[in-house]
Amino acid sequence: QVQLVESGGGLVQSGGSLRLSCAGSGRTFSNVAMAWFRQAPGKERGFVAVSIGHDYSTYYADSVRGRFTISRDNAKNTVYLQMNSLKAEDTAVYYCAAWLTGTHASPLSYTYWGQGTQVTVSS
DSSP: OOEEEEEOOEEEETTOOEEEEEEEESSOOTTSOEEEEEEOTTSOOEEEEEEETTTTEEEEOTTTBTTEEEEEEGGGTEEEEEEOSOOGGGOEEEEEEEEEOSOTTOGGGEEEEOOOEEEEEEO
16 A cells, blocks of 8 residues: 655744655655645645656746755655745645656646645744
8 A cells, every 4th residue: 555654844933944754655656756735724735846757857836946945765765845944825734745647736646645744834
């Protein structure tokens, strides 16, 4: 059974940093795209970042580019999201996703999802 488990969320002050982790199990994820999405209350789930392709190219949403960094440790089947210079508008539940079947920025394109981890940024 394939599982993705996120961790690392919490409460942080504006300007602070957090590092999210997503550990995969049940299959090898080294050859699949892995991404982060987020969903704030009352809003749709939105794309944050993805690591994709044989060269693990990375793409980011405009709102996080330059502040967030996605990385992966294939030996640990884990993808990370380093979040710096956090803002109140970054407050959301953050989800890890894997196995891309379409456009990388659409949540409909991913087969596997984690349960989410809450990130709250206080202003």
